[in-house]
Amino acid sequence: MPFQRGRPNSRYRFDRRSAEEGGSGEGIRVVRISPGRGGGGGGVGVGAGVGNYNRGGGGTYRGARGGGGDGFSGFRGRGGIEKRGHPRRGGANFANISPGRVNLIADNIRPNADEERWFKVTVVFGVKYDRAWLLESLQAHLSRSFIPFMWRTEQRNCFFYVKEKKSTALEYSKVASKIACPDGQKLMINVTEVREPVVPVLDDEAKQALRQSLSRRYLQVTKALDLSSLKSDTELAGSGLYLPLNKPNVVTAVLELLSQIPNLELAVLNLSENQLDSLTPFAPLLERLAPFLTTVDLRANRLRTVEDLSSLRACQELRSIRLENNPVSVRFSDTCTALKGMCPKLEKLNDRDVLMQRQDGGTLPQATLGYFPNDDIKVAVINYLKNYYSILDSGERSRLLPYYTEHAKLTLSTASPPSAMNHHKSLNCYIGLSRNLKYLESNRSKAESLVQRGRLQCVSALEKLPTTSHLLNSMRVDVPVNSDKAALIFVTGLFIELTPGRDGGDSQDKTLRTFSRTLVLVPVPGSEAGMQIHADDFYITHVSHQGAEWFRKQNASAAASATTSATLQELPAAAKEAMVTEFAAKSGMNAEFSRQCLNEFGWDFDMAASKFAQLKAEGKIPPEAFQNTLSRDQLQSRCTFANGRPGWRDLPCSPPYSPGYNLPPGTFLPVLYSNQGCQLISTMKWGLVPSWVGRDTSNFTLNMSNARVETLMEKASFRNLLLNGRRCVLLCEGFYEWKRPKLGPGGQKQAYFFHPPGWLERDCGEKPPNLMFIAALFDVHQGMPGEPDLYSFTVITVPASETVSDIHDRMPAILQTADEITDWLQSDNPKRALACLRSVTDICFYAVSSHVNSTRNNDKLCLQPVKLESRPVLYSNQGCQLISTMKWGLVPSWVGRDTSNFTLNMSNARVETLMEKASFRNLLLNGRRCVLLCEGFYEWKRPKLGPGGQKQAYFFHPPGWLERDCGEKPPNLMFIAALFDVHQG
Numbered sequence: 001m002p003f004q005r006g007r008p009n010s011r012y013r014f015d016r017r018s019a020e021e022g023g024s025g026e027g028i029r030v031v032r033i034s035p036g037r038g039g040g041g042g043g044v045g046v047g048a049g050v051g052n053y054n055r056g057g058g059g060t061y062r063g064a065r066g067g068g069g070d071g072f073s074g075f076r077g078r079g080g081i082e083k084r085g086h087p088r089r090g091g092a093n094f095a096n097i098s099p100g101r102v103n104l105i106a107d108n109i110r111p112n113a114d115e116e117r118w119f120k121v122t123v124v125f126g127v128k129y130d131r132a133w134l135l136e137s138l139q140a141h142l143s144r145s146f147i148p149f150m151w152r153t154e155q156r157n158c159f160f161y162v163k164e165k166k167s168t169a170l171e172y173s174k175v176a177s178k179i180a181c182p183d184g185q186k187l188m189i190n191v192t193e194v195r196e197p198v199v200p201v202l203d204d205e206a207k208q209a210l211r212q213s214l215s216r217r218y219l220q221v222t223k224a225l226d227l228s229s230l231k232s233d234t235e236l237a238g239s240g241l242y243l244p245l246n247k248p249n250v251v252t253a254v255l256e257l258l259s260q261i262p263n264l265e266l267a268v269l270n271l272s273e274n275q276l277d278s279l280t281p282f283a284p285l286l287e288r289l290a291p292f293l294t295t296v297d298l299r300a301n302r303l304r305t306v307e308d309l310s311s312l313r314a315c316q317e318l319r320s321i322r323l324e325n326n327p328v329s330v331r332f333s334d335t336c337t338a339l340k341g342m343c344p345k346l347e348k349l350n351d352r353d354v355l356m357q358r359q360d361g362g363t364l365p366q367a368t369l370g371y372f373p374n375d376d377i378k379v380a381v382i383n384y385l386k387n388y389y390s391i392l393d394s395g396e397r398s399r400l401l402p403y404y405t406e407h408a409k410l411t412l413s414t415a416s417p418p419s420a421m422n423h424h425k426s427l428n429c430y431i432g433l434s435r436n437l438k439y440l441e442s443n444r445s446k447a448e449s450l451v452q453r454g455r456l457q458c459v460s461a462l463e464k465l466p467t468t469s470h471l472l473n474s475m476r477v478d479v480p481v482n483s484d485k486a487a488l489i490f491v492t493g494l495f496i497e498l499t500p501g502r503d504g505g506d507s508q509d510k511t512l513r514t515f516s517r518t519l520v521l522v523p524v525p526g527s528e529a530g531m532q533i534h535a536d537d538f539y540i541t542h543v544s545h546q547g548a549e550w551f552r553k554q555n556a557s558a559a560a561s562a563t564t565s566a567t568l569q570e571l572p573a574a575a576k577e578a579m580v581t582e583f584a585a586k587s588g589m590n591a592e593f594s595r596q597c598l599n600e601f602g603w604d605f606d607m608a609a610s611k612f613a614q615l616k617a618e619g620k621i622p623p624e625a626f627q628n629t630l631s632r633d634q635l636q637s638r639c640t641f642a643n644g645r646p647g648w649r650d651l652p653c654s655p656p657y658s659p660g661y662n663l664p665p666g667t668f669l670p671v672l673y674s675n676q677g678c679q680l681i682s683t684m685k686w687g688l689v690p691s692w693v694g695r696d697t698s699n700f701t702l703n704m705s706n707a708r709v710e711t712l713m714e715k716a717s718f719r720n721l722l723l724n725g726r727r728c729v730l731l732c733e734g735f736y737e738w739k740r741p742k743l744g745p746g747g748q749k750q751a752y753f754f755h756p757p758g759w760l761e762r763d764c765g766e767k768p769p770n771l772m773f774i775a776a777l778f779d780v781h782q783g784m785p786g787e788p789d790l791y792s793f794t795v796i797t798v799p800a801s802e803t804v805s806d807i808h809d810r811m812p813a814i815l816q817t818a819d820e821i822t823d824w825l826q827s828d829n830p831k832r833a834l835a836c837l838r839s840v841t842d843i844c845f846y847a848v849s850s851h852v853n854s855t856r857n858n859d860k861l862c863l864q865p866v867k868l869e870s871r872p873v874l875y876s877n878q879g880c881q882l883i884s885t886m887k888w889g890l891v892p893s894w895v896g897r898d899t900s901n902f903t904l905n906m907s908n909a910r911v912e913t914l915m916e917k918a919s920f921r922n923l924l925l926n927g928r929r930c931v932l933l934c935e936g937f938y939e940w941k942r943p944k945l946g947p948g949g950q951k952q953a954y955f956f957h958p959p960g961w962l963e964r965d966c967g968e969k970p971p972n973l974m975f976i977a978a979l980f981d982v983h984q985g
Contacts, residue, residue, distance in 0.1 A: 119169040124188035126158035141175040161197040224268035245274040272299040279311040300325040306338040307691035318343040402528040404455035410536040467498040489519040581658040646679040652788035654683040661862040665705035673728035688794035721777040730774040754845040775813040801839035813837040875930035923979040932976040
């Protein structure tokens, strides 16, 4: 039926607006939408997320004109709806309407006029009048009684709050002119609508009223305190007090009053209907009541995650918790499991029995590495897989054709976990064939085209993949289903991806990967393989930390290598780094000497450890081998402040601690933090994973490695950590920063290492090195069932100081004194903690080589200083020929002295334009010509699209350069014509 404004039985409401006009109608605003059918009459143009709409003959939306009917997204008017942004007769135009901004939501957008709302009544210059006289005068002129809530004075005005209908609230302004003031002035009253009253710090009178309310709400018989819906307390309202329990000032007052009660023993605590979003403010009360508290009622609040309930950990005697009408109770099973872990004696959740029993000291069944129905199937499948993978790794993958049926199907998919994106080699070589439905959901045709059908397509797809070397001893095979017609096989394991080396030649880059395959095998008597693959689901991803650790142990153990069915000639870089980390931890040597020791003994871990023990006993290991970068002992010694030497706590989520020279986000770094008054050092993951993220973090890709100090109090993720004391200090010897270059040759950014003063002259003996203390925030994320909680942190950055600003516009917030570190970690005053975060100038830096640009490089070469070189050129000066080094990349003399905004690339000049462009013509005519001296130059050939997509570099040199005599005869040089200029700085 047609829309009719004001019709009683209409399921739609409209409110007049005068912002726009459509046709001959008037502007209207949709307040509520219910499913229905559009009709005829004056058209309505609807704009998503826009408060004003047009009504009239046709109506408009963003300049497009609708027809004569009414149309809404999801509903159809008589004339229809045009979905592609073109007007169509009888409908509304919906051009790129964003669903997230649709403003067609329920009643609370624009409340009824009959609903009671909060209004702030301000008496202008009211401080000069007696409060009692003002209230009595208002009462006398109003046709009703009223309750003034939260009376306060502010400068020369006084104000209070009332909860009334809008029509009656406006009467305060109207009656003001009727009141005769003692000083003869006219009384002025302003009325404004507010969300709710502001609750200040409670004075003694308010605390006394609150004390009486708490006394009434306490039941001595059951030892129960009922704090439910405190803001609706009638006695407090009668006193003009509005005290919602989710306001900090109210919580502080309640805790203060309860702390004054000696021997308080509560068994039941009711906090329901208070719009609480966390129990952290009630932590002191819960800790005090922990021995006695058995029941907590938290219904009808806004508790979202289990982390919001973390304060209940102190209540080990809890038997019952009520959480109905809270977001956290939606996933009842997960919440139940988490709360049972916090409170072992919990029996009821939401009045339902908690059936899960916590078993202390129990053991899990022994895992079975591979399942086969019988030995015959085991022998047949293993032999089949051995032959299959030997051909797959041989490079002649066309020989796999007999291993697939005529109608076989193969799908390949890949994905990178967020934690792996910064420090693993990319999976780009697999993306072209990847059928990851998460990213192809809107492109079903492409998803269908990535299914390889038939043996020829299946094998052709495998031939496009990089060369591999599968580790047969890493594979786990399960055959859960087997019959005479088919067998279902699951295969997981590791393989080494072999790609051409970056330096060219015959070298190869080797990368350890994880794979998983689901195969459907059908018996084919008489075929070459005896069985053929009818369906192949192939998944490839980065190797996990556990996988790399397993691989290292397998190659370090002689027993494991004796049972392997496939050997590897050289370990991949990831496995070597894992071995270096463990060897350094066990031997006490630094990473450089640990790597040298393992390399000398062929990366045999046990042999290297045995030889190390022998040489150490003989005193043949030099002292510099033990000069480690930030060992555990050095960290603890350097962090010994007023509270004494901090302890070391190994977190279950963290790998063994190992220092490094190049540690990017995603790695675990040592941080100093405070726990119940004690200072501890633990390794946490760099890159914050907030506690509010769901247990499955595979879809969490937000980069939270840094946090700007300017937004700490604006963003809830950081503000809650700051206020709740989750502050820590990153311990390091320095950090790297990259200066992004102006456009020029190569366009490469230059890395710099920033360190504390005196770091280069540090004593590597008994005295620990100078440390850098960087302010950070940390959080604890609850993992999947059976997984440890993840501790992660984010580094706080501040605007760069004068020392750093030439390199970068930001820098870490460095704490320089013991007092600053203590205030940051332990201060209960957030303002005092924030005062410690500032830009410092007392910092040194130097340029380092591009070796640090790759996160795979983690050795001492990352700190190798470099001299930023210029280029040697030959030029003439007053008839004499001279050689000097000049910067490659012309900065013309006409550029202003400040060249910070000069980004023009003038590294090359075309000979065809020398006389056309004034910058080059003037140099040519004025004799500013020179010759670049070099032995050759590089050029890159950009490849056609293909695997890897890397461009190929070539070196051009003079004839005879390769056969040059390096003795007395100098090498052949290349002389390249150039132009130069002198810029006044």
